[in-house]
Amino acid sequence: MDGEPLSVGIKVLLLIAICNRVKHDAPERRVSGSKLFKIFCEVSELDASLYRIDWVRQLVSSMDDSVEAVYVTAWNAFDTLVKSIPKDDLDALVVPLRRTIESTGVPGVPVPGFSLPKAISAFVPIIIAGLTTGSNEQRENAAYAISDLVERTSEDAIKPFVVPFTGPLIRVATQAGTFPPAVKTALLCAMETMLLRIPALVKPFFPQLQRTFVKSTSDPASVVVRTKAAQALGELMKYQLRVDPVVTELIAGAKSNNDVVAGSFVLALSYVIKGARENVGEKAREASLELVSDAFKELHDGYFSNLCCAYLPPLIPRFRILFAIHCCSFCRSLSIREPYGFCYQACIIVAR
Amino acid sequence: MTVFNARALASLVTVAGSALSKRLTVVLTALVKITESTDDSTDDGLRTAVDEAVQALLSSISDAEGLNTLMLLLLGW
Numbered sequence: 509m510d511g512e513p514l515s516v517g518i519k520v521l522l523l524i525a526i527c528n529r530v531k532h533d534a535p536e537r538r539v540s541g542s543k544l545f546k547i548f549c550e551v552s553e554l555d556a557s558l559y560r561i562d563w564v565r566q567l568v569s570s571m572d573d574s575v576e577a578v579y580v581t582a583w584n585a586f587d588t589l590v591k592s593i594p595k596d597d598l599d600a601l602v603v604p605l606r607r608t609i610e611s612t613g614v615p616g617v618p619v620p621g622f623s624l625p626k627a628i629s630a631f632v633p634i635i636i637a638g639l640t641t642g643s644n645e646q647r648e649n650a651a652y653a654i655s656d657l658v659e660r661t662s663e664d665a666i667k668p669f670v671v672p673f674t675g676p677l678i679r680v681a682t683q684a685g686t687f688p689p690a691v692k693t694a695l696l697c698a699m700e701t702m703l704l705r706i707p708a709l710v711k712p713f714f715p716q717l718q719r720t721f722v723k724s725t726s727d728p729a730s731v732v733v734r735t736k737a738a739q740a741l742g743e744l745m746k747y748q749l750r751v752d753p754v755v756t757e758l759i760a761g762a763k764s765n766n767d768v769v770a771g772s773f774v775l776a777l778s779y780v781i782k783g784a785r786e787n788v789g790e791k792a793r794e795a796s797l798e799l800v801s802d803a804f805k806e807l808h809d810g811y812f813s814n815l816c817c818a819y820l821p822p823l824i825p826r827f828r829i830l831f832a833i834h835c836c837s838f839c840r841s842l843s844i845r846e847p848y849g850f851c852y853q854a855c856i857i858v859a860r
Numbered sequence: 861m862t863v864f865n866a867r868a869l870a871s872l873v874t875v876a877g878s879a880l881s882k883r884l885t886v887v888l889t890a891l892v893k894i895t896e897s898t899d900d901s902t903d904d905g906l907r908t909a910v911d912e913a914v915q916a917l918l919s920s921i922s923d924a925e926g927l928n929t930l931m932l933l934l935l936g937w
Contacts, residue, residue: 516924516928519928519932531937532936532937534896536896537892537896537937538937539896540892540895540896540937541934541935541936541937544888544892544914544918544934544937545934547914547915547918548918548930548934551915551918551919552918552919552921553919554921554922554927556927556931559927559931559935562931562935563935566935
C-alpha cells in the first residue's frame, strides 16, 4: 500500500459492508435508485458485472418494500438487469439470489414485488440456469430458491411458472444418481413445498412426483434423502385416490432391501397410510400388518424394528391387540438384550 | 434548474471523460431532485430535458472509478 487509491476489490467490499444495510428514508429516492440503475443497464456499455450480486441483493430485497412505486421499479430494474446478463453468467447469481429471497419477507406471506403479474419471469432464467447447468452448490440453491419463491408468492402469480419450474426439477431429480445428498434433499424439498402450498397446480405432475419420491426412498447414500422422500410421498398421498399400488410397492421395497433402507420404506409406508387415511384399501392394510408381523419373526436391525413398532401400529387401530401378542411371544422367544427395549417401546404404544 | 441548464449539462457530460467521476454525485443528485419534485412549477419541458441529461450522464460514464462512484451512490439510495 504505497499511497495508492483503494483497489476496486476493496471498494466493492466496503460497498457491501456499508451500503447494503441502509436504504434511503424517502421512498422517492429509493424509486430513483432503481430507476436510474435500470436506465444505466439500458444505455451503458461498461462492464458492471462486479456489482451484479449487490444489485441482485438490493433489488430483490426492495421487492418487499411497503411503497408500491418502490417494489414496482425495483422489479422492473431487476428484470432489465437479468435480461442484460449473458447466459453463461446467470448460474453464478443463483446462490446470492436464493439467500436474498430467503431473507426477504416471511414464508407463507406473499412478498408484493414477487406477486406482481409475471414477476417470477425475471427469476426464472437465473434459477433454471443454476438448476440445470450449475455446480452442485448452485443446483442445491436453485432448488431451495424455487421452494422459497413458492412460499412467498401468491398462488395466481406463481401459476404460470409452475410448469417451467417443476419440469426441470423432476428432470434433474431423475438424473439425481450423480448428485450428492444435499442436492437431492433440496430437490425433494422444493417438490414437497409445491405440494404443501399449491397442490392443485402441480396436479398434472403427480405421477412423475410419485415415481421420483418412491425411487428416492431407496436412495442408498443418505438417510436424509430417504426420510425427505418418505415425507413428501405421504404429503402426495393426501391428494391421491388410488394409493394401494404405492403401498404394495413400498412393502415390496421393505422386504427386498437391507434393514437400513427397508427402515425408510417402513417410514414412507407410515407417512403414506397417515396421508391417505381411508383411501388405503383392505388388502393393502392387511399387507402392511403382515409386514409388521414378519418383522417380529426374525431379528432385525434396531432401526428397522423400531420403525416397525413406532410408526405403523398406531395408524392401524385394530392391529394393537395382534401387535401386543406378537410382541410378547417375540420377547419370550429371544433372550438377548435388544428385544427388551423393543418390547418396552411396543408396550408403551399399545398402552396409549 | 432551467431547461437551458439541463441541456447544457447533457452536452457537457458527453465530453467530460474521466473528469466526470469527481462531479458525478453532485450532478446526479441535482438532476434526481428535479425528477422527484412533485410541485407544479416543474413543467414537462424541464422534466424531459432532465431525463435526457440523466440518460446522457449514465451513458457517458467510461471508467472504473466513475462506475464505482455511480454504483455506490445508487446502491445507497
